[in-house]
Amino acid sequence: MRILVLILLPFLAIFLQSNLFSYYSIKGTIPDLILVFVTFFALFNRVDQGTIYAFGCGLLEDLYMGRFIGLNALSKGLTAFILGRLEGNVFKENLFVGVISVLVATILNAIFLFIFSVLVFEVFHIDMGMLFGILYQAIYNVIVAIPIYIWYYNSSKSGVLKNLGRE
Amino acid sequence: MLKLLKNRVFWLLLLVVIVSLGMMNVTTAHRNNLTLVEKVIRDAFIPLQSGISIVRGNLNEVVTAFSNKSALQQQIKKLEEENSKLTLENQQLREYKHEVIQLRLMLDFQDSRENYSLLPAHIIARNPNNWYRCVTLDRGLKHGIKNGMPVISTAGLVGRVASVSENSAQVSLITDRETAVGAIIQETRETNGIVEGLGNSNQLRMINIPYYSKIKKGDIIITSGLSAVYPPGIRIGRVTEVSREPNGLLLVAMVKPAVNLDKLEAVFVVTDYQPVTNSEVEEE
Numbered sequence: 001m002r003i004l005v006l007i008l009l010p011f012l013a014i015f016l017q018s019n020l021f022s023y024y025s026i027k028g029t030i031p032d033l034i035l036v037f038v039t040f041f042a043l044f045n046r047v048d049q050g051t052i053y054a055f056g057c058g059l060l061e062d063l064y065m066g067r068f069i070g071l072n073a074l075s076k077g078l079t080a081f082i083l084g085r086l087e088g089n090v091f092k093e094n095l096f097v098g099v100i101s102v103l104v105a106t107i108l109n110a111i112f113l114f115i116f117s118v119l120v121f122e123v124f125h126i127d128m129g130m131l132f133g134i135l136y137q138a139i140y141n142v143i144v145a146i147p148i149y150i151w152y153y154n155s156s157k158s159g160v161l162k163n164l165g166r167e
Numbered sequence: 168m169l170k171l172l173k174n175r176v177f178w179l180l181l182l183v184v185i186v187s188l189g190m191m192n193v194t195t196a197h198r199n200n201l202t203l204v205e206k207v208i209r210d211a212f213i214p215l216q217s218g219i220s221i222v223r224g225n226l227n228e229v230v231t232a233f234s235n236k237s238a239l240q241q242q243i244k245k246l247e248e249e250n251s252k253l254t255l256e257n258q259q260l261r262e263y264k265h266e267v268i269q270l271r272l273m274l275d276f277q278d279s280r281e282n283y284s285l286l287p288a289h290i291i292a293r294n295p296n297n298w299y300r301c302v303t304l305d306r307g308l309k310h311g312i313k314n315g316m317p318v319i320s321t322a323g324l325v326g327r328v329a330s331v332s333e334n335s336a337q338v339s340l341i342t343d344r345e346t347a348v349g350a351i352i353q354e355t356r357e358t359n360g361i362v363e364g365l366g367n368s369n370q371l372r373m374i375n376i377p378y379y380s381k382i383k384k385g386d387i388i389i390t391s392g393l394s395a396v397y398p399p400g401i402r403i404g405r406v407t408e409v410s411r412e413p414n415g416l417l418l419v420a421m422v423k424p425a426v427n428l429d430k431l432e433a434v435f436v437v438t439d440y441q442p443v444t445n446s447e448v449e450e451e
Binding site for chain 2: 011014015017018019022023025028029030032048055060061063064065066067068069070071072073074077081113116117119120127129130133137
């Protein structure tokens, strides 16, 4: 059941992002739910598990998009790897930790995306709009992260995601 | 350093990074076909996305039906006035069209770009992340859509088909960072510039404008037809700002798209556009 939920979560995230949230964007920016799920998974699991899960979720997003396959996989995988390294040093009971982790993950993910895009895109425009886009996304991610973190934490302790934590 | 080189995780990460970068390079936006896995994943979302799209459409109709009656009456009146004006303009344009056809016949001029076959399609999903600007259509290979076909709406240029699966097509919008369209100013027909997407939903940038160009705020920008993808004469947008590039030799203009891409629900795919080749341009 746990595994099924973990597999379904990125599918649900893609569906919500391409349908629901695209109609409620803030200045054309939508939240990155996959990144939010990946961040929480990285916080509650071992670093290698977090990295592999994040890579897989990013790969699913890339396959759905059908271009630059590996871009999101790599950026999300590396983001989860860095977050996973910090995992042992934080109090996961605190909602604030979840929120700050999502904020850090959004910035890290954007930096990785930017670096890889510059390397592989034929045409890539850099302007202030991009910076504002990241800022809006960070705010949006933090807002949606609050209820998701509460659900994720409770599920990891006594719900459908139980036993997925480090053992 | 030696410790790092002996670390298996480091080498594994490095390998994954190199393989991924290689994969990104061979799966650019200009691929001809999607792999089977991509097609399956994309088509798996289609029934749900189509369903939500229909529900959303029905809800909008219900909301419209219950909205303010007097506002609707005012809108109908305004639309009726606009309709009569457009009918008159249409009659006039039909006359001009007839005249142009006659003149072309006299000159024995063949123009294959006269009429395009338009395939209507609905938008069932939008970009699932902020890095790309794209929409998903409910028409795919089964309906005759192919990669690279231009996509338009009644208001103007929307984009081009970037990838197709059996039942859906993904369209790269003109605002996508990877999109570039050959463009001219509608009234003066001057300035062969390039309009490029900025990854922003509401803004485009026109570059390669010579410093002596008379381009100004409010000018309408249309497709030039010199690109291999887009037919000529389709409205792209309106100039909102003109400035000089740092080198001083070229101008750059900001363009507001003619189509409200955030609210767009239905489009037309041009299924039979034959791009003008360089040799044809030289001959003309």
